[in-house]
Amino acid sequence: MFANDHDIKDIALADQGRQRIDWAYAEMPVLQAIHRQFLQEKPLAGARISACLHITTETANLARTLQAGGAELVLCASNPLCTQDDVAAALVKHYDIPTFAMRGEDNLTYYHHIGRALAHRPQLTMDDGADLVSELHKNRADLVADMIGGSEETTTGVIRLRAMAKDNALKFPVIAVNDAMTKHLFDNRYGTGQSTIDGIIRATNILLAGKTFTVAGYGWCGRGIAMRAKGHGARVIITEVDPLRALEAAMDGHSVMPMLEAAARSDFIVTATGDKNVLDRAHFQVIKDGCVIANSGHFNVEINLPALEALTLEKHKPREHVQTHVLGNGRKVCLLAEGRLVNLAAAEGHPAAVMDMSFANQALSMAYLWQHGASLECAVHPVPADIDRRVAQMKLTAMGLGIDTLSAEQRHYLSTWQEGT
Template identity: 60%
Template sequence: MVKHDVRDISLAAKGRLRIEWAAREMAVLKSIKERFAKEKPLKGLRLSACLHVTTETANLMEALKAGGAEVFLCASNPLSTQDDVAASLVRNSGIPVFAIKGEDHKTYYRHIMNALSAKPNITMDDGADLVSVLHTKKQDLLKGVIGGTEETTTGVIRLRAMAEKGVLKYPIIAVNDAYTKYLFDNRYGTGQSTMDGILRATNRLIAGSVFVVAGYGWCGKGIAMRAKGMGARVIVTEVNPLRGLEATMDGFDVMPMRDAARVGDIFVTATGDIDVIFKDCFRLMKDGAIFCNSGHFNVEISIDELKKMSKSRRVIRDFVEEYALRNGKKIYLLGEGRLINLASAEGHPSAVMDMSFANQALCAEYMAKNYKKLQKKVYSVPEKIDADIARLKLRAMGTKIDVLTPAQKKYLRSWEMGT
């Protein structure tokens, strides 16, 4: 058996069935896997991936292996691993996996080191932790890396900061910025899976509640849309004037977090920044207020300040911590402030991850073929890859669209024809 560190290898059979269930809604990735198996575009390459270890990720790993890559996988979040999936990838797919749901900080980074033991040629990251470790603690491995990909907004922000400072040592494609990723994964995936996580953790009625969404990027838009659809009165908090204006035009109340803290029943952060729900907010919240995070890292809620303000805390339900404040109120943190859609639920539905992971697979192939032409910076997903994935997804859904006529194409390329 390949090297691994998973919770229980005997869970492999259950994981295999769930991986197959997810695959039914991942037709685009399936078609890529079939082509990869014939062409082997990743043959001879070692790939270290730091991703949420879910059923959808398992299908991506199997596609990359079919393409000839030697794949190593670790978790990109301590609470996002599905232990049966990790076991199945080891036993049934022969992929080294280092991931345990609920692993502590030390184990999390040890697992990243395990994934880097592959001496990768390509990195695949979700949040840029693997890239960060590679650039700080394992710099001796950088000479063997030809390129990488990044899955999420937070990771892209970190990588662009590295590139701007001139410390990024190899080219990376920002998969998050593909239209077929953020317009669907961030909006529809995060929207649905965040509500799923909140409901599984709390079993609370959304209808009639005051639901506060911090951040009106594509993830925030998706969460606000779903909360509104379930009957909540939605409040959006923002720092960007354009997004604040957009949220207002979309029919939501917009106000500062300090004001929203007084009236909200349920709070969700989706900004990618620190201290979005801060010390003063906890004092102002209603007795019984619930708050959680849907951004990548557990820094959006000031948990350390919350602990200092509390006279006691206890786990009252799975993934629900009750904090008793000194002012007599009790407020509730979900999922330890980590990604609630993966902490207490199963992450995005496979149909939407189909497109995100199709981008990952095709960008890995693109990097393998084109890395010599690329500089040490963050690149957008090539337009052709984005368009091809959209076409494949439409075909899988049985949806047809129009095709431009020669006259229409000529008109769009011309400037002479006016009114």
């Protein structure tokens, strides 16, 4: 497969894409250091990698790093509305990376592009939502024999992969990059928090201060969204099914209530749970007039779109990423970005500085799998602790921050039980 084997929107956008890729690279010092290391050591020499990821400037820099390490890489999009078309063009023209991705591609094209990525006959996969791994297992089982391992970037994807492992359906090891401390503590909380609010503000240009803002789910992404909404002056409500997370939200100063109650009083509702029908028919029937609804989970199933359509008498599009649904009861509901990832569909996704750590984990996990994947069982594995800590230390160094080290006496004290009061 060669770089001229691609399916993108417009190759003429390549120069613009390269400039934006370089801009993001300046905010990714950890990945820069790994890139330099990979150029020298070639830890992925000969590895065939197929990656189903958001085609953004940050992803392009990850791809360049893997390429520097010796990998033969093919990319496709992990969401129909996540592709930045100028980046896809630059990947093909300037970096010779076969790319199959177009913003706004329909469902048939989306899965066709996944098929093109699998035609690369990968030995390693990288996923953002587990669609690539799922398709490989369901429709290209002939490729399993060549597979060494994969990695997964999202909470939703890890949930799917653990379900596969529980059913003994997973045929090769996968590293849950999403669960690395340097990923979910920073990318999910600070990246999703900022980029989701960014997407909502860009799409609507509505002031958040003084509004009632509901977040469905208080995982790391939900925490980040709630934190940023509160920082803008919104009154934040959390809906949850987990009593521990609900209690944490209450202790963090947020209101906690069922969605049926929250829907009736919310000016904004954002879903971030990884589950389906979090906003459902019953909620639309009581929802506050003019409520803006958006999704920050990976798939567009968190909002029950068929139920919303069934209740809709008419629709109009007042802004590029806003579709107003007029319901039978006269209320209006403003759906953002077709229920897709609002931070990518209506904005530019996570800032490069947080993706720096996530993609550092991805790059180092790929090298780890290439070396050790054959000895791992077919299960979902954590990022090796030494990789996670190395990424954290590299980020601290890049930020010009130092930390203390334990003395020999302190290390001894922590490793013994004899010394007391």
